[in-house]
Amino acid sequence: MQRRPPRRSGGPGKGGARAGAAAFVAVLSACLGLLPATPADADITLASKTPRIVAKVGPYDDRRRSRIHTALNAEYLRLWEMGLRTPVARAKTKTFKGYPYLNVEDRNRDGTADFYSYTPKAAGGHTLEFGAFFDLAGDGTPDWIVFNGGSALGEGGAFKIVYWSHHAIDRNNDGRFDTLVVDCVDLDGNGRIDPGVSAWFYDANFDGKFDAAEHIVKGKVTRIAVKNRRIDAKTAMKTFQEIRIGSPFGTLFDEIARDIRAAR
Numbered sequence: 001m002q003r004r005p006p007r008r009s010g011g012p013g014k015g016g017a018r019a020g021a022a023a024f025v026a027v028l029s030a031c032l033g034l035l036p037a038t039p040a041d042a043d044i045t046l047a048s049k050t051p052r053i054v055a056k057v058g059p060y061d062d063r064r065r066s067r068i069h070t071a072l073n074a075e076y077l078r079l080w081e082m083g084l085r086t087p088v089a090r091a092k093t094k095t096f097k098g099y100p101y102l103n104v105e106d107r108n109r110d111g112t113a114d115f116y117s118y119t120p121k122a123a124g125g126h127t128l129e130f131g132a133f134f135d136l137a138g139d140g141t142p143d144w145i146v147f148n149g150g151s152a153l154g155e156g157g158a159f160k161i162v163y164w165s166h167h168a169i170d171r172n173n174d175g176r177f178d179t180l181v182v183d184c185v186d187l188d189g190n191g192r193i194d195p196g197v198s199a200w201f202y203d204a205n206f207d208g209k210f211d212a213a214e215h216i217v218k219g220k221v222t223r224i225a226v227k228n229r230r231i232d233a234k235t236a237m238k239t240f241q242e243i244r245i246g247s248p249f250g251t252l253f254d255e256i257a258r259d260i261r262a263a264r
Contacts, residue, residue, distance in 0.1 A: 058136035089263035
C-alpha cells in the first residue's frame with residue numbers, strides 16, 4: 001500500500017520515491033489493500049463536475065503558470081495525505097513494468113476522480129508509482145499530471161526533509177504533454193533543495209523536443225543558461241541535469257493520461 005506522510009511534513013512519504021523516480025528516469029531517458037468498488041463509487045466519472053481546485057485555478061494560462069503550479073502541488077499533497085480510497089475505476093496497463101494495475105480514486109469525494117496509482121497486483125500492493133491529475137480545460141482529459149518524485153534534504157536544518165514531484169502540463173491542450181516542472185532544485189550547490197524554486201522544461205513549439213527552460217523562484221522567472229545544448233537546471237536528479245536542447249520530451253505522461261481515460 002502507499003505510505004502516508006507525517007501530517008506536518010507537507011508531502012508524501014519517504015524519499016524514497018527513488019523507485020518511482022527511477023521508473024520515470026528510465027522512460028524519460030529512453031525517449032527523454034484495495035477494495036471492490038461500491039455502486040456509489042462506480043457512478044463517479046472522470047469529469048462529472050468541475051472540482052473546486054480546477055474552478056479556482058483553471059483554465060491554464062502561461063501568465064499564471066507559477067501560481068497554478070503552487071496551487072496544484074499543494075492540492076496533490078493534500079490528496080496524498082488523505083490516504084487510500086476505494087478505486088472508482090481501474091485498468092490493466094503496460095506503462096510501468098511490474099506495476100500493471102492502474103487504480104483511479106476520488107480522494108476528496110467531490111464526484112470527480114483526482115488520484116492514480118499503479119500497483120503490482122489487482123488487489124493492490126506497495127507502490128511508488130502514483131500521483132494526481134487535473135483537467136483544467138474541462139474537456140474530460142487530464143492536462144496536468146503530478147507524478148511522485150521522492151524526498152531529499154532541504155534548507156532549514158541538519159535533517160530537514162522535503163518532498164518533491166514532477167508536474168507535466170499539456171499547455172495547448174492537444175493531447176500531448178509539452179512542459180515538465182521539477183521542484184528538486186539546488187541553486188547554490190550546497191546539496192539541499194531550495195524552497196520555492198522550480199525548473200521548467202519546455203517543448204515551446206510543440207514538436208516533441210525540449211527547446212527552452214527557466215527557473216521560477218518565488219514567482220520570479222529567469223531563463224536557464226544553455227551550454228553545448230545542455231540545460232543547466234541545477235536539479236538534484238542526474239537525469240534532469242542531462243536534458244539538452246533537442247532532447248525528446250518523451251511519452252510517459254501521455255501514456256498515464258491515456259491509462260486514466262481508459263480506466264473503467
